[in-house]
Amino acid sequence: MTVREPEFGDDDRAWMAALAYWRDTRCPLCGGDIRDCTGPEGEITVKVPPPRRCRATDALLDERQRYKDSPKPGALLFRTEVHRRRG
Numbered sequence: 001m002t003v004r005e006p007e008f009g010d011d012d013r014a015w016m017a018a019l020a021y022w023r024d025t026r027c028p029l030c031g032g033d034i035r036d037c038t039g040p041e042g043e044i045t046v047k048v049p050p051p052r053r054c055r056a057t058d059a060l061l062d063e064r065q066r067y068k069d070s071p072k073p074g075a076l077l078f079r080t081e082v083h084r085r086r087g
């Protein structure tokens, strides 16, 4: 007979439940708490700060463009590596 330790402890299960709750309360459109962004009009205000540019996506879009004429470009898997300059 093989006795195995439970794969997840009480703390692990509590963290997973908290993560599931957090995910369940996210708005699929804006990513915020759905109870906030769907609040009654007049009870919430929404501000949109100026956009920031994601340098990784910028580079990724350039790279995809470079491969656009290759066979089945939609099947290519790209990834980015972001390195912070030192000094």
Ligand SMILES: [Zn+2]
Pocket (backbone or CB within 6 Å): 027, 028, 029, 030, 031, 032, 034, 037, 038
């Ligand atoms: Zn939302």
